[in-house]
Amino acid sequence: xxxxxxxxxxxxxxxxxxxxxxxxxxxxxxxxxxxxxxxxxxxxxxxxxxxxxxxxxxxxxxxxxxxxxxxxxxxxxxxxxxxxxxxxxxxxxxxxxxxxxxxxxxx
Amino acid sequence: xxxxxxxxxxxxxxxxxxxxxxxxxxxxxxxxxxxxxxxxxxxxxxxxxxxxxxxxxxxxxxxxxxxxxxxxxxxxxxxxxxxxxxxxxxxxxxxxxxxxxxxxxxxxxxxxxxxxxxxxxxxxxxxxxxxxxxxxxxxxxxxxxxxxxxxxxxxxxxxxxxxxxxxxxxxxxxxxxxxxxxxxxxxxxxxxxxxxxxxxxxxxxxxxxxxxxxxxxxxxxxxxxxxxxxxxxxxxxxxxxxxxxxxxxxxxxxxxxxxxxxxxxxxxxxxxxxxxxxxxxxxxxxxxxxxxxxxxxxxxxxxxxxxxxxxxxxxxxxxxxxxxxxxxxxxxxxxxxxxxxxxxxxxxxxxxxxxxxxxxxxxxxxxxxxxxxxxxxxxxxxxxxxxxxxxxxxxxxxxxxxxxxxxxxxxxxxxxxxxxxxxxxxxxxxxxxxxxxxxxxxxxxxxxxxxxxxxxxxxxxxxxxxxxxxxxxxxxxxxxxxxxxxxxxxxxxxxxxxxxxxxxxxxxxxxxxxxxxxx
Amino acid sequence: xxxxxxxxxxxxxxxxxxxxxxxxxxxxxxxxxxxxxxxxxxxxxxxxxxxxxxxxxxxxxxxxxxxxxxxxxxxxxxxxxxxxxxxxxxxxxxxxxxxxxxxxxxxxxxx
Numbered sequence: 001x002x003x004x005x006x007x008x009x010x011x012x013x014x015x016x017x018x019x020x021x022x023x024x025x026x027x028x029x030x031x032x033x034x035x036x037x038x039x040x041x042x043x044x045x046x047x048x049x050x051x052x053x054x055x056x057x058x059x060x061x062x063x064x065x066x067x068x069x070x071x072x073x074x075x076x077x078x079x080x081x082x083x084x085x086x087x088x089x090x091x092x093x094x095x096x097x098x099x100x101x102x103x104x105x106x107x
Numbered sequence: 108x109x110x111x112x113x114x115x116x117x118x119x120x121x122x123x124x125x126x127x128x129x130x131x132x133x134x135x136x137x138x139x140x141x142x143x144x145x146x147x148x149x150x151x152x153x154x155x156x157x158x159x160x161x162x163x164x165x166x167x168x169x170x171x172x173x174x175x176x177x178x179x180x181x182x183x184x185x186x187x188x189x190x191x192x193x194x195x196x197x198x199x200x201x202x203x204x205x206x207x208x209x210x211x212x213x214x215x216x217x218x219x220x221x222x223x224x225x226x227x228x229x230x231x232x233x234x235x236x237x238x239x240x241x242x243x244x245x246x247x248x249x250x251x252x253x254x255x256x257x258x259x260x261x262x263x264x265x266x267x268x269x270x271x272x273x274x275x276x277x278x279x280x281x282x283x284x285x286x287x288x289x290x291x292x293x294x295x296x297x298x299x300x301x302x303x304x305x306x307x308x309x310x311x312x313x314x315x316x317x318x319x320x321x322x323x324x325x326x327x328x329x330x331x332x333x334x335x336x337x338x339x340x341x342x343x344x345x346x347x348x349x350x351x352x353x354x355x356x357x358x359x360x361x362x363x364x365x366x367x368x369x370x371x372x373x374x375x376x377x378x379x380x381x382x383x384x385x386x387x388x389x390x391x392x393x394x395x396x397x398x399x400x401x402x403x404x405x406x407x408x409x410x411x412x413x414x415x416x417x418x419x420x421x422x423x424x425x426x427x428x429x430x431x432x433x434x435x436x437x438x439x440x441x442x443x444x445x446x447x448x449x450x451x452x453x454x455x456x457x458x459x460x461x462x463x464x465x466x467x468x469x470x471x472x473x474x475x476x477x478x479x480x481x482x483x484x485x486x487x488x489x490x491x492x493x494x495x496x497x498x499x500x501x502x503x504x505x506x507x508x509x510x511x512x513x514x515x516x517x518x519x520x521x522x523x524x525x526x527x528x529x530x531x532x533x534x535x536x537x538x539x540x541x542x543x544x545x546x547x548x549x550x551x552x553x554x555x556x557x558x559x560x561x562x563x564x565x566x567x568x569x570x571x572x573x574x575x576x577x578x579x580x581x582x583x584x585x586x587x588x589x590x591x592x593x594x595x596x597x598x599x600x601x602x603x604x605x606x607x608x609x610x611x612x613x614x615x616x617x618x619x620x621x622x623x624x625x626x
Numbered sequence: 627x628x629x630x631x632x633x634x635x636x637x638x639x640x641x642x643x644x645x646x647x648x649x650x651x652x653x654x655x656x657x658x659x660x661x662x663x664x665x666x667x668x669x670x671x672x673x674x675x676x677x678x679x680x681x682x683x684x685x686x687x688x689x690x691x692x693x694x695x696x697x698x699x700x701x702x703x704x705x706x707x708x709x710x711x712x713x714x715x716x717x718x719x720x721x722x723x724x725x726x727x728x729x730x731x732x733x734x735x736x737x
Contacts, residue, residue, distance in 0.1 A: 027119070028251075035318075036318055036319075036320040036321075037320060039318045039320055039321045040318075040320040040321055040323065040324040040325075041324075042321075043321040043322070043324055043325035044324050044325055047325075051422075052336070052420055052422075053325050053326065053333075053336065054333055054336035054337035054420060054422075054423065055337075055420050055421065055422035055423065056325065057315075057318075057321040057322055057325050057326075057333055057337075058314065058337060058420075058422045058423055058425075058426050059422050060318075060321060061311070061314035061315070061317070061318040061321050062311050062314060062426070062429075064314075064318050064321075065254070065257070065307060065310045065311070065314075065317075068254060069254065069257050069258060069261065072254070072258055073116065073119070073258060073261065073262065076115050076116060076118065076119040076262075077109075077112045077115035077116065096320075099320070099324035100324070102324070103323075103324040103325070103327070272654065272656075274650075274651075274711075275647070275650075275651040275654070275657060275711070275714060275715050275718055276656065276657075276715075276718075277715050277716075277718070277719040278719075279719060279720075293712075293715055297708050297711045297712045297715065298708050298712075300704055300707075300708065301704075301705060301708055396697070397697040397698055397701060398697070428697070432701065437698075439694075439698060439702075441636055441702065442698070442701060442702060442705065445702075445705040445706065445709055446705070448709060449705060449708055449709070452708075452712065
C-alpha cells in the first residue's frame with residue numbers, strides 16, 4: 001500500500017529527507033498559514049456585503065477548515081516544491097495584506 | 108511528489124495515519140466513551156444514582172443552600188436537574204474546570220462530594236484537550252488530529268479504488284493483513300459521513316481558538332468582543348459597592364420560561380455576586396433541540412428587572428447546530444446509542460488502519476532483518492487495546508479505592524487517574540515484552556477487568572443488575588450491560604485470536620510459507 | 627406520538643434502509659452470485675433493483691422525518707444508513723443464508 005521508497009531512498013538520502021521535511025511543513029504549516037490569512041481576509045471583507053462581523057468570522061472560520069483541508073491535500077500531491085511554496089506564500093501574504101489594510105483602516 | 112495524485116494521497120494517508128493514529132484513536136475512543144458521560148458519572152458517583160421525576164426545583168431555595176456553603180471567591184452557577192443528571196448542582200469555576208456540589212432534587216439535601224473526576228471531568232477534557240492546558244497545547248494537538256481525520260477520510264475515499272464495487276464486501280480472510288485492510292475499508296466507507304461530521308463539528312466548536320487570525324483582524328485582537336457579539340452576551344462593570352439582597356430568582360426563571368414557550372431552565376447564574384452591579388443570567392434547557400442554543404435572559408439581581416434578552420445571530424445559529432450535533436446533549440436515546448455504535452466503528456477504523464500498517468511493516472522489516480518491529484508492535488497494542496484496558500482499570504479503581512483514600516499526596520480522584528495512566532503505560536511495556544501474545548493477553552485482561560467492574564459495582568453499592576433494572580436505574584444498568592457485553596466480546600476475540608494463531612502456525616508449516624487465504 | 631408508534635417508525639426506518647441496501651447489493655454481480663444467482667445479475671434487473679433500492683432509502687428518510695421532525699429526523703436517517711449498511715455487510719459476510727429467500731424471490735423475477 002505505502003510506497004516504501006519515499007522515505008528511505010538510499011541515493012541522495014539527505015536531499016530526499018529535506019524534501020520530505022519541506023513537504024510536511026507545507027502540508028501542516030504552510031496550508032494552515034494560508035487558510036488562516038484567508039480567514040482573516042474574509043472576516044474583514046464580508047462585512048462590506050452587509051454581514052455582521054461576528055457572522056463573518058464564524059462563517060469564514062468554518063470554511064477555513066475546508067480551505068486548509070483542500071490546500072493540505074493539494075500540497076501532498078503538487079510535484080513542484082517551488083510552485084507549492086510560491087502559491088502558499090502568496091495566499092498567506094495576500095490574505096494577511098487584505099486583512100491588515102482593512103483592519104488598519106486603510107480601506 | 109509521487110507520480111500520480113492517487114499515489115500522493117496514498118503516501119499522505121499512510122504517514123498521517125501512522126503518526127497521528129495513536130492520538131486519533133485516543134480522541135475517538137474518549138469521544139465514544141463520552142457519549143454516555145452522564146451515565147458513567149452515575150455509575151462512578153453512586154450518591155448521585157437518583158431518579159428525577161421532572162418537578163421543577165426552586166432557584167430561590169437552591170440559592171439559600173448555596174449561601175450556607177463556605178464563601179469562595181469564584182464565579183458560580185446553579186444547574187437544574189434533568190433525566191440524565193438527576194440532581195441540582197452548584198458549580199464553582201476552578202483553574203482546571205469546575206468544582207461541583209450536588210443536591211438531591213426533592214429535599215435539596217447536600218450530597219457527599221464526588222471523589223472522582225469520572226467521565227465529565229476526566230474523559231471529556233481528555234477528549235478535547237488531553238488535560239494539557241498550558242498554552243492550549245492539548246487543544247491544538249486535538250485540532251491537528253481533527254484536521255488529520257478530515258484529510259484521512261477524504262484521501263481514504265480517493266485511494267480506495269473500488270469503493271462502490273466493494274461497498275458491501277467484507278472478505279473473510281485468515282491472513283491478518285488482508286482481514287485488517289478489509290475491516291478498515293468497510294468501517295471507513297460505512298461510517299464516512301459520521302467521521303467527517305464529527306471531525307468538522309469538533310473543529311468548528313473551537314474555531315475561535317484555531318483561527319485567532321479572524322478575530323484579531325475583525326475584532327481588534329479581542330476574542331471576547333467576538334463572543335459578545337456572536338452570542339449577544341450581556342455584561343456590566345462592577346461598582347465595587349455591596350449588593351442589595353437578591354430578588355426572587357424563581358420569578359425571573361418564570362418570566363424566562365414563559366418567553367421560551369415553557370422550556371424549563373437549564374442554568375441560573377449570578378454574575379458579580381455580592382456587588383451592587385450583580386445580575387442574573389437564566390439559560391434554557393438544551394435537551395429539546397439538536398441545535399445547542401443558549402439565548403439567555405439577563406435580570407438585575409436586586410430588582411428582578413429584565414436587563415437584556417439575547418438573540419442568536421443567524422450564522423451563530425447554524426454553528427450551534429454543529430455544536431449540538433457534536434455534544435449530543437439533546438434527549439434522544441436512539442441517536443445516543445447510534446452515536447456510540449458509530450464511535451466504536453470509528454475506533455475500529457483507526458485501530459485496524461494502524462495495525463494494518465504495522466503488519467505490512469513487520470513483514471518488510473523481518474524480511475530485511477531490521478529491528479524496530481518490537482517497538483511498533485508495542486506502540487500498536489498500547490495505543491489501541493491498551494487505552495481500552497486503561498479505561499476499564501479506571502472503572503475498577505473507582506470501585507476499589509475507599510472514600511478519603513490518599514497515596515503519596517494524591518487525593519482519591521487523582522489516584523484513579525494515576526491508575527489509568529499506569530495501566531496504559533503498562534500495556535505498552537506488555538506489548539514490547541510479550542510479542543505475539545500481547546493482543547490475546549490484552550483481550551483477556553480487558554474481559555477480566557470489565558467483568559470485575561460489574562462485580563465490584565454490585566458488591567460495593569448493592570446496585571446489581573436485578574435491582575437497578577427493577578428500580579429503573581437505566582444509567583447504571585446500561586453501564587453494567589455494556590461492560591458485560593464488552594467482556595464477552597473481548598473474551599470471544601481472545602479465544603478466536605488464540606485459535607487462529609494456532610491454525611495459522613500449523614497451516615504455515617504445512618504449506619511452507621504459502622499464504623493461506625480463504626474465500 | 628405513542629411509544630409503540632415511535633418504536634414502530636424506528637424499526638421501519640432501519641428496515642427500509644437495510645432492505646434498500648440489500649437490493650443495491652443484489653444488483654451487483656458479486657452478491658447476486660454469492661446469494662445463489664447466476665454469475666451475473668440479469669441486466670434487465672439491475673436498473674429496477676437500483677431504483678427500488680434508492681427508493682427504499684428515500685422512504686426511510688421520509689419515515690425518519692415523520693418520526694422526529696426535520697433536524698433530528700435527518701440526523702437519525704443519516705446515521706441509520708450507516709448502521710443498516712453495516713448490518714447488511716455483516717449479514718452478507720457471516721449469515722448470507724438469511725438473505726437467500728429474498729434472492730430466490732428476485733431470481734423468480736429474472737427467470
